[in-house]
Amino acid sequence: MAAEKWCTPKVDQVNTRSTSASSLHDAEIRHVVMTAAAMAARALTGSDSSTDPEVRLKEMMDAHARILWAWGPGKPLTFTKFREMLTEDLSALLPDGVDAGEMSGFYAITEDGEFEEDSYDLEMEQRTVLEALDKASWNGRSAMGDRVSDELHQTLVHRELLKGRSQESYCAWRSALITTPAGTAGELRRLDLPAKLDEFYEPIRFDALYDQRWWFACPFCSWPMKITLHGEKRGSAGKVRCFHRPHARHGARYEFTVPDSGKAPELRPVGRPLKPEGNASVLFKDITDGIPEPTPEKGHRALVRGVWRCTTIPGIPELGLYDALSKPTLKKKEVAVALWPDMDTYDLLVTVSRERGARTEFKVDVKDYTHATLLADKITADRGDGGGADWLVVPDFRYDTVPMLEDVSRKWMRVATAGDFGARVCQEAGATWA
Structure with missing residues (x-):
């Protein structure tokens, strides 16, 4: 600029x-x-x-x-x-x-x-x-x-990711933290993470355990969900929901009747959320056909909260866009996607090539802030994106924050939801966003 x-x-x-x-x-x-x-x-x-x-x-x-x-x-x-x-x-x-x-x-x-x-x-x-x-x-x-531990954890994780031997290892390790925020010792070992990153997996947190024995993975992010007990005698019924409220609003919310001693609860969905229409439907994960099963606490570990919130949660739309824009049908239309180029200068580099060497580049930074006014404050203080991104993309469930973010960012970046951005790229390439 x-x-x-x-x-x-x-x-x-x-x-x-x-x-x-x-x-x-x-x-x-x-x-x-x-x-x-x-x-x-x-x-x-x-x-x-x-x-x-x-x-x-x-x-x-x-x-x-x-x-x-x-x-x-x-x-x-x-x-x-x-x-x-x-x-x-x-x-x-x-x-x-x-x-x-x-x-x-x-x-x-x-x-x-x-x-x-x-x-x-x-x-x-x-x-x-x-x-x-x-x-x-x-x-x-x-x-x-x-600095509190949550942010310190995320800072240390970012530092360890940058120690990777190559762009390939950086992408593999960061993707692993997104797709596998919890698992058994064997599952985590197969991620082939450096020892320093493996240390950020800890025993399942106490408020995600039932009877100190069982936990349930969120169907959207796979992290242990919050469990609370209710009732006149505090124990007659229970509720389970993802710690990330948008996931709970979209269906990761359940209830159960407290079972006999020693048995695991059986979850029942609370409500039936509607699947979004239009551009937002492409990246939406429909979870209505499956109910999380109880998982034994023994032998399982999960990412600490700060890494889950700062890497796993925003990483879901990052990987979602990468996968959707990397489909063979779009490759035939000369759409190329790079994930976290130059070890996270920004999140996505999308290139649409045309005849005679002409091409359009989209440099994308994906953000998932619970409080959009704070994201606006950060954009203003940074005067855009420090890595040079020219598109700010938010998850589809943050669609109501786009007008305000557009007003703040118009000097430096364009703003769109993930679904609308995907449709914009497809329009540029003469393809269909589906």
Whole structure:
């Protein structure tokens, strides 16, 4: 992109720096508050693996201290009031003068009294924006502070992937993390991952286990699903759903009657989601004909949450587009697709060749953000995509975010859902998206 021309360079640079610093300050405060609220909500609802009341109390007190730091002196907040506010709109926990942004209307505890799993997504996405704003602020300091394990895991995975011997090994390892986020020791061994990457597979998490013995794989992403027990005696019935809410909305949501002791539950689908029409139907996986079977916990491992959320989940539409655009019918139309070119400069390079050497290139970055406003903030701070992508593609179930992302990105990138992008490539090649 050509350098922008400024009429008054010094004044505009000062204003840009000032605006960036202001945005960075608000983003930092929102992240501190969000992290503290999520920590306290986990402890309050008992969703953490620790059942020790003293440990949970200490976590809530630590979270309370972080909120007090964010508020600063002169505005007291008692521990009792803080505990009450955890069930309210979290924007109320922000200090005066800080823009609520993506936290407006967000609750860390659901109406059912459970921890809101989307809190993980919001916290990680906030941190991604903080990194971008930190670079844009030009102040030479780190905005990030202590990094939580989820993001640290993903950073280390990315580093290990880049150590690959070739583009081929990079693609093979990254694809394995997407297609096999859980499995037996033998299945994981056959992935032929480096030892450092294999370490990110851990025992099945406690909140995805029934009776500490059984788990169920999401039919969309194959990661262990969340299990909760309900009823007057808390145990008469259970619910199972994918931790990724869009997967649950599209059918990865079940219920069961608690079986006799020692037996595994039998799942029943909750509702019957409609298959999308039009361009979105091509990449959609219809799961209505199959119900997940109980899988023994023993001998199985699954990716840690941060790697699943940052690699497996966005990787599903990446591989979906790659496979769909690599079909023989499209190859005959001179459509070529490269996956993660130059070890992830961007996600896809799609080339449509025509007569006399003419061709069209699509450089694609695929993003799956739960909170689209944070993705918009990151695009603005980065002034597009750092790798040079000229298309931003979101999963088909994020179709309602496209208009807003188009407004933000129009200077640097075009925006489309995965299905609409596939149709756009086929139109360029004179083929049918099907």
